[in-house]
Amino acid sequence: MTDKSKQSVRIGCSSGFWGDTETAAAQLVSSGDIDYLVADYLAEITMSIMAGQKAKNPQAGYATDFVTSIIPPLLADLKKKNIKVISNAGGVNPLDCRTALVQAAKSQGIDFKVAVVLGDNILSSERDLTEFNLLEIDTGEALPDKLMSFNAYLGVSGIVAALEGGADIVITGRVVDSALILAPLIYEFGWSMTDYDKLAQGSLAGHIIECGAHCTGGNFTDWQAVADGYFNMGFPIAEIYPNADFIITKPVQTGGLVAKATVAEQLVYEIGDPSAYLLPDVICDFTQVKLEQLEEDHVKVTGATGLPPTNFYKVSATYLDGFKCIATFLLGGIEAAGKGQVVADHIIKKTSLMFAAKGFSDYSSVNIELLGTEATYGAHAGNMNTREVVVKIGVTHQDKRALVVFSREIAQAATGMAPGITGIVGGRPQVMPKIRLFSCLIPKQVIDVVVDIGDLQQAVSIEVSEHNQDLPVLKPNPQASQPESNGTEQLYESRVPLIKLAWARSGDKGNHANIGVIAREASYLPYIRNALTESAVAEYLKHLLDSETGRVIRYELPGIQALNFLLENSLGGGGIASLRMDPQGKAFAQQLLDFEIGVPESLANELMSSGKQLPDSYNS
Numbered sequence: 353m354t355d356k357s358k359q360s361v362r363i364g365c366s367s368g369f370w371g372d373t374e375t376a377a378a379q380l381v382s383s384g385d386i387d388y389l390v391a392d393y394l395a396e397i398t399m400s401i402m403a404g405q406k407a408k409n410p411q412a413g414y415a416t417d418f419v420t421s422i423i424p425p426l427l428a429d430l431k432k433k434n435i436k437v438i439s440n441a442g443g444v445n446p447l448d449c450r451t452a453l454v455q456a457a458k459s460q461g462i463d464f465k466v467a468v469v470l471g472d473n474i475l476s477s478e479r480d481l482t483e484f485n486l487l488e489i490d491t492g493e494a495l496p497d498k499l500m501s502f503n504a505y506l507g508v509s510g511i512v513a514a515l516e517g518g519a520d521i522v523i524t525g526r527v528v529d530s531a532l533i534l535a536p537l538i539y540e541f542g543w544s545m546t547d548y549d550k551l552a553q554g555s556l557a558g559h560i561i562e563c564g565a566h567c568t569g570g571n572f573t574d575w576q577a578v579a580d581g582y583f584n585m586g587f588p589i590a591e592i593y594p595n596a597d598f599i600i601t602k603p604v605q606t607g608g609l610v611a612k613a614t615v616a617e618q619l620v621y622e623i624g625d626p627s628a629y630l631l632p633d634v635i636c637d638f639t640q641v642k643l644e645q646l647e648e649d650h651v652k653v654t655g656a657t658g659l660p661p662t663n664f665y666k667v668s669a670t671y672l673d674g675f676k677c678i679a680t681f682l683l684g685g686i687e688a689a690g691k692g693q694v695v696a697d698h699i700i701k702k703t704s705l706m707f708a709a710k711g712f713s714d715y716s717s718v719n720i721e722l723l724g725t726e727a728t729y730g731a732h733a734g735n736m737n738t739r740e741v742v743v744k745i746g747v748t749h750q751d752k753r754a755l756v757v758f759s760r761e762i763a764q765a766a767t768g769m770a771p772g773i774t775g776i777v778g779g780r781p782q783v784m785p786k787i788r789l790f791s792c793l794i795p796k797q798v799i800d801v802v803v804d805i806g807d808l809q810q811a812v813s814i815e816v817s818e819h820n821q822d823l824p825v826l827k828p829n830p831q832a833s834q835p836e837s838n839g840t841e842q843l844y845e846s847r848v849p850l851i852k853l854a855w856a857r858s859g860d861k862g863n864h865a866n867i868g869v870i871a872r873e874a875s876y877l878p879y880i881r882n883a884l885t886e887s888a889v890a891e892y893l894k895h896l897l898d899s900e901t902g903r904v905i906r907y908e909l910p911g912i913q914a915l916n917f918l919l920e921n922s923l924g925g926g927g928i929a930s931l932r933m934d935p936q937g938k939a940f941a942q943q944l945l946d947f948e949i950g951v952p953e954s955l956a957n958e959l960m961s962s963g964k965q966l967p968d969s970y971n972s
Contacts, residue, residue, distance in 0.1 A: 361540045363533050363557070364589045366422075367391035367439075368564035370398050370415050374422055376564060376587040381426050381435060383603040384589050387540075389430070390532040391418065391439040392562045396862075397928040399526065400670035400787045402443035403475075403501035413445035419452040423521075427462050430520075437521040438511060438532050444473055444501060446523045447804070453521065467519035469510035470809075471801035472526040474502040474667065479798065486667075486792040490862070490921075496671040496790060504665040504799050507632035511535035513803045513812045526668075528631050530558025533590065541594045545815055551634040552658030553596035556641065559629075560600060560618050560653070561588040567600060567618035569608035571938075573855040573945070581607020586649075600651045610649040613855050613870065616912045620868020622859035624918050626909050632665055632796075634658040640911040655911055663816050664793040674716060674750040676786040676931065679762045682775035684740040689725045691770040692743040696720045699745060699765055703758045712754040719746040719924070719931035728934050729943055730895025742777075746931030748786055755783040787928045789862055844879070846956035851945040853880055853959075858941035863926040865896075865937030867944055870914040877913045883949045889917055892947055896922045896940065917944075 364380035366372075370393040380386055393415040406413030418441035423430075430437065442449040446468045457464050474481070486495045503526035512535050514522040524532075534554040537543060543550050560567050565585045569578035586606030592598040600615050602608060619638065623629055629636040641655040679699075683692045697720070704714050723742040726733035745762075749755050759781045766773040801812040850856070850869070853876040858867040869884065871877040890897060890904040897903070898921040905918040923937055924930035934940070951959075 358540055358594070360591050360593050361388065361537060362386045362589055362591045363388040363390060363536065363561070364587060365390050365392065365533070365561040365564055366587055367393060368562065368566060369393065369395060372564055374417065377422050377426060379603055379606065380587055380589070381429050381433070383605075384587075386435060386589060388536050389435055389437045391422070391437075391441060392529045392532060392564075393418065394440045394443065394526060394529075395927075396668050396670060396789050397787070399444065399501045399503055399668065400928060402445070403670070406444050411445070411448045414443040414449035415439075415441035416452075419449060419456060423453060424456040424460070427457055427460055427464070431462055431464070436515070436519070436536070438524075438536065439522075440524045440527055440529075440532065442468065442523040442525045444503070444525060446470065446525050450523050453523070464520045465518055465805065466521045466523065467514035467517060468804040469506070469514060469522065469524040469527070469801065470804060471510065471799050471812075472503045472506045472524075474504060474794075474799075475499060477800075481794070481798070484794060484798065486794065489666075489791045489793065493790075495669070495792065498671060499790075500670045500672060500787065502667065502669040504667045504794060505632060506665065506799070506801060507531050507661075507814075508535040508538055509633075509812045509814055510801045510803050512539050513810060514805065515539040517803060517805045517810070519805060529562040530555040530631065531633070533558030533561065534633065537592055537596075543596075545633065546660075548634050548658030548660060549656070550596040550658075552636040552656040553598065553654075554592065555629075555631055555634060555636055555658075556619070556638060556653065556656040557590040557592055557598045560615060561590050563618060563621065564588065565608060566621065567615055568602045568610055569614055571857065572609070572614055572617065573851065573857070573941075574613070578607065578609045583607065586610075597652065597654050599646065600653060601649055610651055612643040612645055612651055612912075613872075615643055615651045615653065616870045616914065617855055617857040617868065619912065620866070620870065620909065620914055620916050621857050622861055623866060623868070623916060624861070624864070624907075626907050626916055630662065630666075632661055634661050638911075639909050641909070642911050663796055665796055665799060667792050667794050669790040669792070670787050670928065671790060672785050673788040673929065674748055674786045675752045675755050675783050676746065676748045677755040677759055677781050677783045678744065678746045678931065679759070679781040680742060680744045680777040681762065681766075681773055682740065683743050683770070683772050684774070685772035686739060688739050688741045688772065689722055689736045691772065692722045692741045693720070695765050695769045695773065696722075696743050696745050698769060699761060700747070703761050706757055706761070707754050710754075710757070712749070712751055712757075715747050715749055717748045717931065720744070721746075721933050723933060728932075728939060730893075732892075732943070732946065744933060748931065752783055759783060789926050789928055791862055844950035844952055846953045847948040847950055848956050848959050849945065850880070850884075850947045850949050853949055853951070854945070856941035856945055858937050858939070858944075860923055860927055860936040860938075863921050863923050865919045865922045865940055867917045867919065867941045868914060869917070869941075869944070870912060874913050879949055879951050879955075881915065884915060884917070884947065886917075889944070893919065893922070893940070893943065896937075898922065
């Protein structure tokens with residue numbers, strides 16, 4: 353049994369995605385003084401990849417490095433230090449993931465009790481779901497007939513049950529990322545599932561560390577402040593207390609930085625309405641969260657509050673929607689950008705004529721980007737005189753045979769079109785399935801959550817709230833946005849780029865993106881708010897927004913002096929379907945940081961003459 357009088361629990365996160373560094377787990381186990389090691393591997397595209405793997409090989413479909421190069425070398429230390437492991441590495445096949453890990457442990461003569469949480473994979477369910485009229489959250493479209501993956505975002509209950517059953521390692525399929533961190537807190541501290549403020553704080557701890565080095569200096573706006581430690585980035589540790597306050601830190605003598613700015617950037621990452629961050633166990637309000645720098649690389653986080661959850665799970669499905677092909681090649685010399693555009697246009701024109709001759713329809717979509725000309729910046733691009741570009745042509749079609757024709761017609765341009773074409777990346781481009789995301793809501797009572805410990809399966813009871821039975825909508829409420837005008841707008845005589853006044857980070861959710869903007873000083877926020885209205889941001893980033901359905905919604909996080917902008921329908925179909933070079937909006941914040949903000953002349957002179965972006969108070 354766990355000790356409910358425990359003073360704190362230390363949880364380290366070693367992975368933010370499938371493909372993250374294999375050094376992080378060893379770092380945290382050897383020098384993190386942690387009680388739990390968690391690892392997050394899953395995203396929508398990952399689930400579709402794993403589903404495809406399992407279709408070819410019934411024993412595949414999980415994060416193989418977790419059971420080969422990550423955990424096996426650490427098993428002896430995990431046992432010696434009594435560190436428990438929780439991970440969603442199971443993907444679409446958690447049972448075979450466990451089998452592989454148990455075999456690795458037995459080969460070393462080490463005995464671990466490994467539990468598996470099942471129930472998220474709806475494709476494996478025999479239940480008829482047609483009665484629930486499952487519709488896409490954003491578009492209202494009906495559920496496609498043939499799905500590649502179909503997984504509910506489960507909460508903490510299965511993981512808590514596994515820990516209560518004595519598991520040393522818990523492997524799950526699809527759960528919300530923050531559940532990997534919240535579950536051991538509920539288990540260790542005995543929190544009630546109606547302690548919503550504590551659940552919100554625990555979920556926030558999970559949200560901050562779930563992306564690994566994202567909160568310890570990775571992807572930080574002021575990258576120069578941490579660049580000398582990139583080779584040895586410290587991975588995050590959350591030390592959580594029974595009252596749910598927590599401190600973010602990292603192992604000593606590692607690279608990176610834990611400061612209010614790095615934690616704030618991760619707090620605003622991939623969220624919509626910060627007053628209603630919906631999770632299966634709690635609805636979180638992050639608007640009044642406070643950050644306090646206690647000492648170097650130690651930031652205290654307080655202030656998240658919670659409400660009862662909805663009675664629905666979010667479900668993400670992936671399905672095949674034709675095929676795509678992306679060709680990339682270098683083109684150099686005088687007027688490289690002009691040559692690149694002409695070549696790309698004529699490759700499309702030529703192959704369209706070939707399609708017609710062969711009885712194929714035309715392309716369903718075409719995307720041409722000249723990398724090196726600031727192509728992702730739209731009208732703000734300013735590098736058309738470059739003498740080298742990378743030409744990227746992305747195309748889609750419902751018939752794979754048509755794209756095979758396209759793939760064969762790239763190389764001919766090197767001898768039959770403009771001079772300077774070389775370096776076709778990867779040789780002849782490959783035709784790949786175009787995978788689309790479908791997100792919907794499903795009543796919780798439809799999902800049977802089961803914990804499997806040592807081949808003994810235990811059903812897990814999921815509480816259904818009496819308060820929120822009429823809350824099936826996950827879309828942010830536009831009325832939560834601050835009004836465009838509050839009577840304080842004025843014109844200032846000077847302008848400075850946003851980066852002088854703020855940090856920013858962007859991310860994706862389906863076909864939506866968000867940009868969180870955090871004022872470097874509280875006194876800067878009025879100028880930022882004054883300039884970055886919804887309409888101003890929408891106009892500045894209109895090259896990213898869908899011309900018909902794209903829009904910008906602004907939310908406020910006064911606790912950390914921040915604004916959050918939700919860019920609806922801004923990713924060209926989303927990360928797993930988009931043809932863009934930035935299909936997940938990871939560089940959107942970098943574009944917005946160029947936005948010119950009106951400020952008093954005295955402040956502009958101070959900021960521009962200092963020659964620095966980072967104020968002295970950033971780490972205080």
